[in-house]
Amino acid sequence: MPRTPGRSDVPGxxxxxxxxxxxxxxxxxxxxxxxxxxxxxxxxxxHRVRALGSGHSFNTLADTTGDLVSVAGLPATVEVDADARTVTVGAGLRFAAFTGAVHAAGLALHNLGSLPHISVAGACATGTHG
Structure with missing residues (x-):
């Protein structure tokens, strides 16, 4: 029987x-x-913690019996260093939230998933979507 999450944005x-x-x-x-x-x-x-992205995965890879952490509430930072050709973003950002700034600096991501609502943390945690 699944346990109801403790602190979450899940209504009811x-x-x-x-x-x-x-x-x-x-x-x-x-x-x-x-x-x-x-x-x-x-x-x-x-004791056990897993990062939770935007919830787009169709498997239990991000699941745990410990703690899930959504980083969606962390500051939405985007730092573009065009000279170094690097971009540093907050893990909770979704791709659509920062790709405009990357493009405006004349840069692009080498591999970008087709879904703009996927979070950076989720893509890293599951190894999917770019």
């Missing part, structure tokens, strides 16, 4: 699911830190 205490609703996560707690310090505290105090 319903189990947290992927965007399609066909995967229910079993996490004991779901966190959405607003600062990097909050994130550090959650990670340091968790």
């Amino acid at each position: 205490g319903q189990p947290l699911t992927n965007w399609a609703g066909n995967i229910a996560f079993r996490a004991a707690r779901v966190h959405r830190p607003a600062t990097v310090d909050d994130l550090r505290e959650i990670v340091a105090s968790s």
Whole structure:
């Protein structure tokens, strides 16, 4: 029986699911830190922790019986260094939120998924979507 997430954005205490609703996560707690310090505290105090992206995955790769951490609430930073040809972004950003700034600087991502609503953290956690 799946446990209802502790701290989450899920209304009515319903189990947290992927965007399609066909995967229910079993996490004991779901966190959405607003600062990097909050994130550090959650990670340091968790026995098992997994990053949660935008919930677009169709498998349980991001699931855990420990703590899920959504980084969507972290500051939405975008730092483009055109000279170094690098871009540093907040993990919770979705691709659509920063690709315009990258393009405006005359740069592009080598491999970009076709879904603009995928988060950087989710793409890194699952190795998908660019």
